[in-house]
Amino acid sequence: MKRSIVLLLALCILGPLMAQRPGSLIDIASYKYEIELNDLNNQIQGKATVNAVMLQKSDLLMLDLVSTNPSGKGMTVSAVTENGKQLYFTHLRDTLRIALGATANKGDTRQLVITYGGVPADGLIIGRNKFGHRGFFSDNWPNRARNWIPCNDHPSDKAAVEFIITAPDHYQVVANGVQIEETNLGDKKKLTHYKETVPLPTKIMVIGAADFAVQYQGDVNCIPVYSWIYPDAKEKGFYDYALAKDILAYFIKLVGPYAYKKLANVQSTTMFGGMENASAIFYAENSVTGTRKCESLIAHEIAHQWFGNMATEADWSHLWLSEGFATYMTIWYFENTHGTDTATFMRKKDREAVLTFSRKYKEPVIDKSVTDYLQLLNANSYQKGGWVLHMLRRSMGDSAFLKGVRNYYSEYAGKNATTEDLQRVMEQASGKNFKRFFQQWLYTSGQPVLNIRWKYDAAKQLISGVIEQQQNTAFEFPVDLAWTEEGQSQPTVISLMVKDKTTTFSFPVKAKPAGFVIDPGVNLLYEGSATEEK
Known part of the structure; x- marks a missing residue:
């Protein structure tokens, strides 16, 4: 009894002291979630079997799980056991603190079984779709899995996962991995069991239960591709989502093998336009139009299966490694399928x-001050991240850049990466030093603001001028200048390397330019204008 009191005191006292992050002292090897859904109310009943590897000696283990709030939403834990033995625990301030039956040494694996239930406050969206039909769709990003499953809710911890879902038998259930069982239980209930052996961060663990029409689209490199569509929209949805098969084939050829055993593209009630859940991508229900306007969305989410899912950012501040890559890989796909003009x-x-965002917000891409991670879903993480990769490609050349992308993925598939890791890989692939490049584009807010003044000297047959950087810190970058001389059908394009706040230039011409253009190929992230001086 004395040990019980001591452990309970430790749970209450050490909890606040260890509040840096509940799961920072463990590495989850696997989760198994047994969850029951129903049509009478929004309550779920769950049992989680968690295999945790201890990263240091401890007699405490902490997991993320949202506590019940005053409105009655949240999870309540009824029991925690290890080898059938009840363990003492507290569940306060969204953290489940468990007193281990015996002290665990560094490297030990402890298997805990947690029985819990409640109404999810978030994370598992329960409600009616646009056609009025009830459904259940998990929506975990960035750290909202804790609302309905006990877990280490951080992108740096990847684990294998199983979902065993008991639901009313009129629902079809989709989840990560391979379906290994579907059994009618009687009493209008059905059990569906999925298993994913490739370790995943919690942000891309997923279940969906709804009335679906499911179509097999065929295989890509032995990977079956499916479309899961609301029955009311199945013809339009099957047509729209059929794009996924060719997109998957493109990225396999470009980057490397697809890591999962299937690809399911699922119409859902996700709060996002799309959510890249591993092997079971969720798309907003309005993505289905029958016009294939969702092509860029599908390409973006499939690109995430490599970048964000397999090669995962080590922390949310490096989100651009996920969203910037998916944004640029989408453009790369369109470049090869729809042409360079597109x-x-x-x-x-x-x-x-990016320019619109930067005029209002003065943050760098890598912003470690953000604690509301939904705020990171902005033009810095997506569009600017994509632009950084495009400018890196221009600096490295196509061949070296592709080599770097493939090397980065190969090295960090199944792992976590930081921006510094990507920089090192790209430097190795190109033989160049990108310290200043990464510092200015990712750790510095804004972009070059250029004021270019030029004039034509007829006597000397010269164009001369000055490029002024008007932002506080000078960037280093190449910029293309183009002009068309009278009588020419094609413009002359000259590339300049700009390093300082002021750069002068002078070029010979045969006739007065009819026009002068900055960055005609749209290869530089900048704002500004060029003015002719008389």
């Missing part, structure tokens, strides 16, 4: 988004 248009549109 890719140029997409970069121009993305540049406008």
Whole structure:
């Protein structure tokens, strides 16, 4: 009894002292979630079997799980056991603190079984879709899995996962991994069991239960591709989502093998336009139109299966390694399937988004001050991240850049990476030093603001001028200048390397330029204008 009192005191006292992050002292090897859903109310009943590897000696283990709030939403834990033995625990301030039956040494694996239930406050969206039909869709990003499953809710911890879902038998259930069982239990209930052996961060663990029409689209490199569509929209949805098969084939050829055993593209009630859940991508229900306007969305989410899912950012501050990559891989896909003009248009549109964002917010891409991670879903993480990769490609050349992308994925597939890791890989692939490049584009807010003044000297047959960087810190970058001389059908394009706040230039010409353009190919992230001096 004395030990019980001591452990309970330790749970209450040490909890606040260890509040840096509940799961920072463990590495989860696997989860198994047995969850029951029903149509009478929004309550779920769950049992979680968690295999945790201890990263240091401890007699305490902590997991993320949202506590019941005053409105009655949240999870309540009824029992925690190890080898059938009840363990003492507290569940306060969204953290489950468990007193281990015996002290665990560093490297030990402890298997805990947690019985719990409640109404999810978030994370598992329960409600009616646009057609009025009830459904259940998990929506975990960034750290919202804790609302319905006990877990180490951080992208740095990847684990194998199983979902065993008991639900009313009129629902079809989709989840990560391979379906290994579907059994009618009687009493209008059905059990569906999925298993994913490739370790995943919690942000991309997923279940969906709804009335679906499911279509097998065929295989890509022995990977079956499926479309899961609301029955009311199945014809439009099957047509729209059929794009996924060719997109998957493209990225396999470009980057490397697909890591999972299937690809399911699922119409859902996700709060996002799309959510890249591993092997079971959720798309917003309005993505289905029958016009295939969702092609860029599908490409973006499939690209995430490599970047974000397998090669995962080590922390949310490095989110651009996920969203910037998916954004640029989408443009790369369109460049190869729809042509360079389409890719140029997409970069121009993305540049406008970055400039609009930067005029209002003065944060760098890598911003460690953010604690509300939903705020990171912005033009810095997406469009600017994509632009950084495009400019890196321009600096490295296509061949070296592709080598770097493949090497980065190969090295960090199944692992976590930081921006410094990507920088090192790209430097190795190119033989170049990118210290200043990464510092200015990712750790410094804003982008070059250029004031270019030029004039034509008829006597000397010269164009001369000055490029002024008007932002506080000078960036280093190449910029293309183009002009068309009278009588010419094609413009002359000259590339300059700009390093300082002021750069002068002078070029010979045969006739007065009819026009002068900055960055005609849309290859530089900048704002500004060029003015002719008389």
